[in-house]
Amino acid sequence: MCGIVGFWNKELPASESTLITMRESLIHRGPDAGSHWAEGKIGLGHRRLSILDLSEGANQPFESPCGNYILVFNGEIFNYKTFYPELKNKGYHFKTTSDTEVLLYLLMEYGTGCLSRLNGFFAFSFLDKRNQEMILVRDRFGVKPLFYSNNHRGFYFASEIKALWAGEVAKEIQESQLDELFLYRYTSGENTVFKNIYRLLPGYLIRLKESGNQMHSERWFHLGNEIAAQNPISNPYQWFEETFHDSIRLRMISDVPVGTLLSGGLDSSSTLYSQASQGFEELSAWNISFSNKEHDESHLARKLSKELGANFHSYEFDREQLVDLTTRSIFQHDEPIMHFSDGHLLGISEKAKSEVKVLLSGEGADEILGGYVRYKVHDNELRYNLLNLIQFVPDKWLKNDRMRKMKRYLGMGNREAEILMNSNELYLADLKKLGVLSSNLLPDFRVRILEEAKKVYPKNRLRQLLYLEQHTHLYTLNDRNDRTTMGASIECRDPFLDPNLVVGVGSLPDKYFHIKGKGKDLLMNSIGKKLPDYITQHRKVGLSVPWDELILQNPLLREQLENLPHSELFSYRPYCYLDVKGIVENFKKDPKLYYPTIRQIFFTALWFQTKFEPSSIEN
Amino acid sequence: MRILFLGETYRADAISWMKGVEANLGVKLETRELPKGNSRVLRMIAAFGFFGKLLLTRFSKPYDLVLAERATSYGFFALFVHTKKRVVAQQGITDVYPEGGFSGFYKSFLQRFAYKKADLVHAWGNVMTYAMLESGASPYKIMVLPKGIDLSRYRCPDKKDLSPSFIVTRSLYDLYRHIDIVEAVKILQDRYIYIKGYMVGDGPEKPEVQSLIHKYQLQDRLILKGHVPNDQLPELMDLCRYYIAVPTTEGVSSSLFEAMASGCYPIVTDLPANQAFIKNGKNGHLVAPCQPTELADAIESVLKGGNQVDEALEENRRYIELHVDYKKNMKIISDKYRTLMQNN
16 A cells, blocks of 8 residues: 556656655655656656565565566555465565565566456556556556646656646646536546546556557456356355455455444444454454534444454544644645545544554445435335425425425436436536536536446446446545545555455345345345344434534634635636625525535635645645 | 438528538438428418428338437427437527427427437537436437537638727627627727727618617728628638627527637627637626627727737637537537447
């Protein structure tokens, strides 16, 4: 688990100082060691967070014994030990016990053909000097990040965008991407909000030649195709439980202490339970508590930890701390944040850092198994048709925020658009009301993945939605987790994103996917049955923050709110069409009603200030 | 390959669409359109005949593709043609016009039905996609791309040394608000600011516009050019550094693209269709409709614009070359049709 950087210049020889500047901008991702390799026009850099094989011999960049291949790697290959016999038989000698060395030899032996055999998360660059070819690869579900820029100077890549800026890649807004940011809350696919900075898509690789003048992208992992090729599973509940335990077992492989992010909900509780039931020792649980009982599950997490013999650590962050953490996480994230719980995750990671170097999380369970309340609309057709009647209910009769939101959502009258916009806060009616009337409503990537989802699950709207979410919303959660945990030099592992588990679950019949109760039928009826009732019967509580109150009451945020109309952000489309002063005033009068709009623009403006305005904390 | 075009084949817009498809797919389009005429009764009878002919296609070999303009008229008729694939192009921000009343009710039904059955729904700009989605069009079926303009016809000469002049290329109909432009020029005259304007085209508003010009004695400043053939328009645009269009409603405007390609700085109404291409004060000016003083202020501000205008003209030309090139776009559009026909 580390940070990687690199470039392939078009004309100039590799500058070591540039490489070092890029590399050191990622020191938080790897405080244990830093090194680089440069030759000709190519430079590769690495910051290391030592998890497996803590010796210096496992530092990167890794160079093959023949000297022809160079690898910089961020991530973990959990099944790396299974490749030893095969590689040793082929004559490879191992100098370390690191998974990096195994990956290097696999790539040398099989090329990218080995990728489908890897169980883990990763982003790496593999250079073949003789053939003058560089390959960049990213894991299946985007747990580990990789960004690149192909500009007039050369091809630059890094684990985080800030390292590209450190390498003098221009920091400019790509205005055409702001439509998607505003409506959908984040940019999907390869696009970022920055000009000429792209993300390598999860499950994709790029082959580079001639300084990036030749660039070929391939999709090495296609979830739909893998699901189609999956053998039938005879006993889904039993299979799920066994596969989940396997996933946990693999994710406990570490030469440093491993803890668990424990909210007290079903997903993280299952993660801790699996560790305990498999006999893992010295367990620790890390929890965020809230004084507000509506948001708090710490008492459940404490009780479960005690029963499972895990050391329990719980922290509450007061409002001032939360504002500070959120501001820092905005800096850390580079792109605009969209979950607004980043501060909490950064805070708990900083606390956990004192005792562990790895944290397991329950992330991904909602998207893979179907857990969000917002999925309920598409759960069954009768309910969907009944809910559609809400359009005929006058607004004044809808006292509940959620019902008003539902009316705006279903008011589109377009099932596929509803699936595309399921995780939105704003819909077409809101755009019209706000005067945003010429936006790009249909980002290519989302539309393409929805079409793919329709082919995988032609008759089930809920599963189409899950498939889409697995390629969009899940990526943003992975980004958030990576940036916040790595911001505190902690590795975050996601057992629900084990490839065997995700593909197998995707191949199961529709009856295992419904949003009754807490949803997540497969989990609830397997491991869930072994968990105490106080976990499984407790209502679902998300990691939500009452930002409407905070924005109005915290002096720093309040000042930000008052200054919002002066932000340069509002000179860009589509923000320039907004009546910001009016929105701010309306929010002050009716915080609940205007919360979705204000939250969206408030945090985007805060991000803009952090990244582009001279008084930001970055400078 | 047999392709049928359903639409008003005399309209410049339709002509450029048909020509582009014919050139790229190497096929002569068959066309059908509703008869024109002054008698409502005769038009109704002829419309039944038209509809009957479409139904008769059921008894012949199917077309490979039908292209139809306007969801609520030809787009709906396209559903009755014996064909393998259907493409419907929306003409305005919505084709449900007027939006209210019984007409709005039944037209919204026609639009929804047309989009549900179409294999491809064509939007010339993002501004059209709102209505498409609200009419139930599948996102995957929506293609957003303007047909573009023939760039070889429009140069972008240096106009810095020309005396200030603007061009208006919209026909003289009330909705295009030529009288506001005359009023704005009068206001500028009162402020001792000189600008000359050329108004191209004819229309029912001509007498009123003419009389207003006379009333304000602006004959030397505002020239009514009448009908100017399309091939002579670029020459006239070369004489003007500014383009003015202040209608009360606007779809995706080819005239705006032509102005942007010709080096005419756009001063246009602040409407969604224009917002998609013009950012106020950056590459053009957006003004409220029916506000001559605001228009006059904008013209005055632009005349003092200096570098901003120069940069805008360059930027606009670049934008058009990149995104609104007829040759490039019609190839993309035709390729999409070809793929559609191949996916049986």
